[in-house]
Amino acid sequence: VLTKIISFLEQECKGIAIEPMVVGVSGGPDSVCLLDLLIRSGKSIIIGHFNHQLRPDARKEADMVSKLAARYGFPFVCGTKNVKEYAKDNKISIEEAARKLRYQFLFGQARLLKSPAIAVGHNADDQVETILMHFLRGAGLSGLKGMSPVTHLNEFDQEIHLIRPLLHSWRSEIEQYCQENHLESVQDMSNYDKTFLRNRLRHSLIPDMETYNPAFKLALMRSADTMRGDLQMIEELTDQFWTSAFMEGDPGYLSFNLDILQRADAAMLRNLTRRAVTYLKNSLRDVSFEAIERLVRLVKDDKSNSARIDLADGLFVFCEGNRLFITQSYSDIPDRDSPQVMQPAVICTGESLQLVGDWELLMELVDLTDLEMITSNLDPYQVWMDADLIEEPLQVRCRQEGDRFQPFGMPNGKMLLSDFFINVKLNKRSRGSWPLVCQEDEILWIPGYQFAHKYRVKETTTRSIHMQLRRSPGR
Amino acid sequence: VLTKIISFLEQECKGIAIEPMVVGVSGGPDSVCLLDLLIRSGKSIIIGHFNHQLRPDARKEADMVSKLAARYGFPFVCGTKNVKEYAKDNKISIEEAARKLRYQFLFGQARLLKSPAIAVGHNADDQVETILMHFLRGAGLSGLKGMSPVTHLNEFDQEIHLIRPLLHSWRSEIEQYCQENHLESVQDMSNYDKTFLRNRLRHSLIPDMETYNPAFKLALMRSADTMRGDLQMIEELTDQFWTSAFMEGDPGYLSFNLDILQRADAAMLRNLTRRAVTYLKNSLRDVSFEAIERLVRLVKDDKSNSARIDLADGLFVFCEGNRLFITQSYSDIPDRDSPQVMQPAVICTGESLQLVGDWELLMELVDLTDLEMITSNLDPYQVWMDADLIEEPLQVRCRQEGDRFQPFGMPNGKMLLSDFFINVKLNKRSRGSWPLVCQEDEILWIPGYQFAHKYRVKETTTRSIHMQLRRSPGR
Numbered sequence: 001v002l003t004k005i006i007s008f009l010e011q012e013c014k015g016i017a018i019e020p021m022v023v024g025v026s027g028g029p030d031s032v033c034l035l036d037l038l039i040r041s042g043k044s045i046i047i048g049h050f051n052h053q054l055r056p057d058a059r060k061e062a063d064m065v066s067k068l069a070a071r072y073g074f075p076f077v078c079g080t081k082n083v084k085e086y087a088k089d090n091k092i093s094i095e096e097a098a099r100k101l102r103y104q105f106l107f108g109q110a111r112l113l114k115s116p117a118i119a120v121g122h123n124a125d126d127q128v129e130t131i132l133m134h135f136l137r138g139a140g141l142s143g144l145k146g147m148s149p150v151t152h153l154n155e156f157d158q159e160i161h162l163i164r165p166l167l168h169s170w171r172s173e174i175e176q177y178c179q180e181n182h183l184e185s186v187q188d189m190s191n192y193d194k195t196f197l198r199n200r201l202r203h204s205l206i207p208d209m210e211t212y213n214p215a216f217k218l219a220l221m222r223s224a225d226t227m228r229g230d231l232q233m234i235e236e237l238t239d240q241f242w243t244s245a246f247m248e249g250d251p252g253y254l255s256f257n258l259d260i261l262q263r264a265d266a267a268m269l270r271n272l273t274r275r276a277v278t279y280l281k282n283s284l285r286d287v288s289f290e291a292i293e294r295l296v297r298l299v300k301d302d303k304s305n306s307a308r309i310d311l312a313d314g315l316f317v318f319c320e321g322n323r324l325f326i327t328q329s330y331s332d333i334p335d336r337d338s339p340q341v342m343q344p345a346v347i348c349t350g351e352s353l354q355l356v357g358d359w360e361l362l363m364e365l366v367d368l369t370d371l372e373m374i375t376s377n378l379d380p381y382q383v384w385m386d387a388d389l390i391e392e393p394l395q396v397r398c399r400q401e402g403d404r405f406q407p408f409g410m411p412n413g414k415m416l417l418s419d420f421f422i423n424v425k426l427n428k429r430s431r432g433s434w435p436l437v438c439q440e441d442e443i444l445w446i447p448g449y450q451f452a453h454k455y456r457v458k459e460t461t462t463r464s465i466h467m468q469l470r471r472s473p474g475r
Numbered sequence: 476v477l478t479k480i481i482s483f484l485e486q487e488c489k490g491i492a493i494e495p496m497v498v499g500v501s502g503g504p505d506s507v508c509l510l511d512l513l514i515r516s517g518k519s520i521i522i523g524h525f526n527h528q529l530r531p532d533a534r535k536e537a538d539m540v541s542k543l544a545a546r547y548g549f550p551f552v553c554g555t556k557n558v559k560e561y562a563k564d565n566k567i568s569i570e571e572a573a574r575k576l577r578y579q580f581l582f583g584q585a586r587l588l589k590s591p592a593i594a595v596g597h598n599a600d601d602q603v604e605t606i607l608m609h610f611l612r613g614a615g616l617s618g619l620k621g622m623s624p625v626t627h628l629n630e631f632d633q634e635i636h637l638i639r640p641l642l643h644s645w646r647s648e649i650e651q652y653c654q655e656n657h658l659e660s661v662q663d664m665s666n667y668d669k670t671f672l673r674n675r676l677r678h679s680l681i682p683d684m685e686t687y688n689p690a691f692k693l694a695l696m697r698s699a700d701t702m703r704g705d706l707q708m709i710e711e712l713t714d715q716f717w718t719s720a721f722m723e724g725d726p727g728y729l730s731f732n733l734d735i736l737q738r739a740d741a742a743m744l745r746n747l748t749r750r751a752v753t754y755l756k757n758s759l760r761d762v763s764f765e766a767i768e769r770l771v772r773l774v775k776d777d778k779s780n781s782a783r784i785d786l787a788d789g790l791f792v793f794c795e796g797n798r799l800f801i802t803q804s805y806s807d808i809p810d811r812d813s814p815q816v817m818q819p820a821v822i823c824t825g826e827s828l829q830l831v832g833d834w835e836l837l838m839e840l841v842d843l844t845d846l847e848m849i850t851s852n853l854d855p856y857q858v859w860m861d862a863d864l865i866e867e868p869l870q871v872r873c874r875q876e877g878d879r880f881q882p883f884g885m886p887n888g889k890m891l892l893s894d895f896f897i898n899v900k901l902n903k904r905s906r907g908s909w910p911l912v913c914q915e916d917e918i919l920w921i922p923g924y925q926f927a928h929k930y931r932v933k934e935t936t937t938r939s940i941h942m943q944l945r946r947s948p949g950r
Contacts, residue, residue: 135610136687138694140701144619197687205687208680212611212672219613222764226615229742234708267704289697 005037008165012149018117020044022110027061030121032185033174050102051080079105107156117161125171146224155282238271252332255325287312340433346393362468385455387463395438405443407450480512487624493592495519497585502536504660505596508649525577526555554580582631592636600646621699630757713746727807730798736774762787815908821868837943860930862938870913880918882925
């Protein structure tokens with residue numbers, strides 16, 4: 001086992017800084033063995049223990065690890081949280097809560113102590129059980145590849161490495177090592193409520209599978225190693241594709257070039273989607289097969305611009321023109337191009353009103369001298385209306401339930417504003433805060449699109465209200 | 476089920492010719508259902524049945540399928556072979572023999588009848604069982620992806636498609652369909668000696684796994700679909716890499732640029748290796764994880780030029796200079812550059828001897844006028860030797876066990892020819908047939924390398940034998 005661990009540190013950790021490393025020690029055989037081996041291999045170490053407060057003996061176990069640290073003469077850090085409470089408060093399983101709080105503690109300590117790596121005691125049997133659990137729930141490559149010997153847990157830290165030096169050592173080897181070296185340990189509690197499932201796998205399903213292939217566990221380990229390499233190849237391809245398809249994004253949203261997505265095959269889209277969810281959520285935990293297939297169909301579907309589909313954990317996907325967006329909320333997407341009204345406001349002649357998105361609305365009273373110029377105006381961001389029909393101040397607001405509008409050129413009746421927006425193909429995302437210039441309940445002008453028929457400048461009109469929506473100067 | 480099959484034919488078979496298709500009908504529920512569905516969907520069909528002669532009722536089953544064909548009014552072709560005998564003769568399992576002979580028959584008929592596709596009745600349960608078998612033996616992506624709905628079996632034919640329209644239909648759906656449509660069937664025998672294993676999986680392991688995840692079978696199907704896409708991505712990458720690393724090859728061997736291989740990562744080498752084995756063997760059946768890892772190490776190892784490693788089923792790998800070769804036999808690799816002696820021959824002055832590889836050996840007697848010119852000769856493909864010591868004809872042969880040689884510049888003793896070859900770094904592959912010019916048992920000249928010390932031209936020499944090995948003119 002010592003030879004294995006030394007070759008692990010030499011080969012898998014080649015070229016990455018791992019010292020001083022925080023070693024997560026629960027007090028179970030795996031972590032006690034790992035600690036002993038790492039100390040023998042001469043590494044610089046900080047011993048970390050997290051008390052999950054899940055068992056009556058938890059306190060004693062912490063003491064035991066503390067004494068162990070003292071005996072070895074290495075620094076010891078200890079943390080604790082009420083895992084049960086945290087699970088309840090966050091509506092997650094106890095196992096999930098335990099994992100989260102434990103890693104939060106270990107990564108937090110590593111950051112504090114400027115440690116570039118955390119070592120944990122997962123062994124080959126844990127690996128087999130993990131892969132089998134993924135297999136049972138129908139995971140793809142990313143699950144069947146199992147745990148990685150050297151990896152990052154981006155949800156906790158993007159820089160600090162997580163290393164698993166015992167990943168190719170069997171539980172029996174570890175127990176033998178502990179016995180031969182008189183290492184005391186407690187029962188390992190790192191997998192609390194999975195214990196029942198793991199125990200069933202360990203004592204029932206895996207032995208059963210070994211009757212089909214006595215070398216099943218070894219075969220699975222090898223297959224995982226191979227698939228880890230394959231996944232890496234796919235990830236590199238996905239990287240390249242991401243680079244070619246990516247348009248914009250920040251921690252709150254991502255947008256991709258829809259044309260490029262449409263030319264890709266389904267497998268690539270699936271991998272891009274998984275990557276995108278991981279990027280936005282720091283984890284892939286909640287994305288289902290169906291959700292990913294929905295996205296694939298959305299992209300391949302010609303009607304992509306009318307749909308919005310749920311992806312995972314609050315994320316949704318929609319298309320806008322040539323772009324596909326993934327986000328948790330429309331408001332996470334900076335609307336750099338559209339004018340937006342956040343709060344209703346009023347405007348009078350001679351004033352200018354600042355709108356979100358670096359736009360401003362101007363209003364002035366003008367004498368009509370050149371009717372021709374006005375009627376031939378093709379700029380939808382400017383309007384001239386009959387001043388005699390208008391009573392200041394005008395309201396500037398966004399749409400309201402039931403808004404209707406009588407566009408210029410439609411002498412009779414009014415249409416639903418929602419229908420008008422659909423007709424002019426205004427982005428769904430922009431409709432909610434698009435500025436409307438109103439007089440009482442009546443919409444006079446929809447900047448960028450159309451003004452109300454009734455307020456048009458006629459031959460008899462002498463004075464006109466001129467309004468303009470433009471980018472704020474000096475921007 | 477009919478809807479599924481129609482959408483299968485529309486989607487999966489889009490853009491490929493599948494009619495008229497040969498439908499493999501064993502008489503079991505799957506194939507009987509498949510046949511009925513394909514006929515209802517209006518396809519042009521030829522019914523094919525292969526009699527494995529494995530059961531007492533085999534003959535009756537063939538009759539039943541024949542009558543079925545007559546009832547439907549479609550052409551019927553039937554073949555038979557003694558599977559047991561074939562298995563014994565070829566030292567393969569009965570299941571393997573049955574598969575091979577059955578597909579040989581079906582593909583043979585398809586070729587004869589100019590049919591572009593063969594349809595077989597594998598169902599979703601078969602798929603789950605197949606994947607599980609691969610999982611138990613530790614397969615990678617290519618096994619875990621399961622059977623493909625549309626594929627080629629290159630070992631039988633490179634053009635004709637094999638399609639599996641029922642691959643997403645469960646056995647229960649198929650049985651229900653047979654019942655509702657009063658379709659008679661016999662017990663399916665397509666998996667003869669695997670029956671025991673499959674039965675165990677079907678009745679024991681899979682139900683057991685469903686206690687962990689009731690939707691296990693569906694989950695596995697989905698995961699297979701995803702992995703099939705991932706594998707395709709990897710295969711495209713492997714294609715590109717193959718193109719960049721490939722140097723030469725034919726059905727008997729492949730050679731790749733070693734420098735390019737050395738820059739690739741292990742996952743890519745593994746995939747290239749699998750592809751190469753499939754290319755040379757038309758199947759990947761015998762290549763083990765260890766064999767592939769040996770190749771990866773060989774490539775990464777600096778001493779690659781001294782090793783020869785076994786790969787699979789008689790294939791081996793060796794490196795030569797800047798190349799890595801994969802072959803079953805050195806003689807499968809055309810030795811375009813080296814002169815080769817296939818049969819011992821003799822040569823006299825004034826003659827020329829043709830050697831394999833478009834080389835010729837010339838011999839002439841010359842008067843010595845310019846000793847300086849001779850002693851300053853730097854061309855190892857020409858030699859001048861003391862004619863007084865030589866008795867014609869000279870023998871030209873390849874090496875023999877125990878050959879020794881006294882190279883020029885070594886006045887005393889002889890060295891083993893094998894050591895000489897190693898010293899001068901002649902390719903292993905070329906050593907066996909390299910031409911040696913001999914007088915009785917004594918090697919006078921090794922063209923391209925050195926002549927024997929004793930036969931050197933001395934100041935007292937008056938007449939000399941001049942020999943030359945050169946590319947045949949007019950080539």
